[in-house]
Amino acid sequence: PSSIDLYSKYDRLEDVLRNTAGHQILEAELGAKDREMVQLVEDVQRLQASLSKLRESSSTQITQLQIQLSSKTATLKQLEEKLQEHADYEEDMSKPLEVLLLEKNRSLQSESSSLRIANTELSGRYADLQLEFSSAVRTSAEQKELILKLEHDLSSIQTMSSLSRPDAEGSDLTSMIDSIPEPIREATAMFTGMAPQGELPQGQMDSLLSIISSQRERFRSRNQELEAESRSVQVTMQALQSELDSLRADNIKLYEKIKFLQSYPGRAGGSDDMVTVRYSSQYEERLDPFASFSKRERQRRYLSLSPWDKVTLSLGRGILSNKMARTIAFFYTLFLHCLVFLVLYKTAWSESIGRDCSAFCAKKYSDHLHRFHENGDNL
Structure with missing residues (x-):
């Protein structure tokens, strides 16, 4: 029995050893699998990072290619527009230069004639507006005179109504009625159906006053x-005046172009009508050499000044050209003069007080010496 027990124990030990060896093998395999899994995870992360970088680079390249494509498309459109604009150059090159100049001159003359017609229409409209404005001013003056007359009549009626009514008819009533203006008496007579010399009832007088007030x-x-x-007409006149000025400037520019075209060799001179003569005189005034010479002289004299003279001149122009600056400069100068006067007055007053104090102290000292130390005994 003891040997059987030993054999059984030995078998159990062998089973335990076999189980322990199997566990160790499984643990070793599990560790290897874990290491392989970690390696695979690292590989997957590395592949994902490279894939994201590849996506970013590809998106950047796609964006750049799209920008280049849009710029190339815009350039192509511009070139197509330029090609369409210059498509008629072959037709124009087939014409001689004189024909082109003649066509340009005709177009400029037609434009000048249309502007001349517009200028004439605006001048007529301006004259009509001036007439309307003058009539409106006259009507306004007449209305003002009527208003003043009505106010004077109303003041006289109010003065009469404030007076006490007399007890009996007599000279006072007659004088009061005579003092009423004639238009008011006639209107009162028509309103009341009475004679102008009759007595005016108080109720009817109030009604008449309300009518006149309304x-x-x-x-x-x-x-x-x-x-x-009138104000709107003035604004319209100012707008028309500015428009006339702009039209005049445009006509002068057109005359300059016509003169340039007429100066071309082989071209005859234009017609000397009144409009051309007028704009030619204005064009010559713009080209006045004396005005340009005086402007150049002023510029030369200004450039020859020293920097402090330039600063003084600019400051003086700035102050004299602005009302607010002139006012500030005046009060600033006045303030400086008052301040200097006060400082000098205070200085003189302080020196005078000092001299007076010194003289007073010297006098007191001499009096003291004369009174108490006359013989030199107490010195």
Whole structure:
């Protein structure tokens, strides 16, 4: 029995050893698998990083290619537009230069004639507006005179209504009625159906005053409307004047172009009508050599000045050309003069006080010496 127990124990030990060896083998295989899995994970991460870099580089290249494509497309469109603009050059090159100049001259003359017609129309409109403005001014003046007359009549009526009514008819009533203006008496007579010399009832007088007041308000509103129309006419006149100035400048430029075309060899001189003569004189005024010479002289004298003279001149021009700057400079100069005067006055007053104090102290000292130390005993 003891040997059987030993054999059984030995078998159990062998089983345990075999199980332990199997576990170690499995653990070794598991560790190898773990290492392989870690290596595979690292490989996958490295591949993902390279894939993301490849995607970024490919997207950048695609963006650059798209930008280049858009720029090339824009350049191609510009070249196509230029080609379309210059498509008629072959036709123009087939014509001689004189024919081209003649066509250009005709177009400029037609444009000048249209501008001349527009200028004439604007001049007529400007004259009509001036007439309307003058009539509006006259009407406004008449309305103002009527308003002043009505206000004077109303003030006289209000003065009469404020007076006490007399007890009996007599010379006072007659004088009061005679003092009423003639238009008011006639209107009162028409309104009341009475004679102008009759007595005016108080209620009817109040009604007449309300009618006249409403009429005055109507005249006042009409006057305001006329003033607004006058202001609008003035604004229109200013706009027309600026438009006339611009048209005059354009006509001078057109005359300059026509003169340039006429100076071309083989071209005859244009017609000397009144419009051409007028614009030729204005063109010659623009080319006045004396004005340009005086401008150059002023520029030369300005450049020959020293820097402090230039600063002084610029400062003086800036101050004299601006109202606010002139006011500030005036009050600043006045303030400086007052300040200098006050400082000098204070200095003189301080010196005077010092001299007076010194003289007073010297006098007191001499009096003291004369009184107490006259014989030199107490020195």
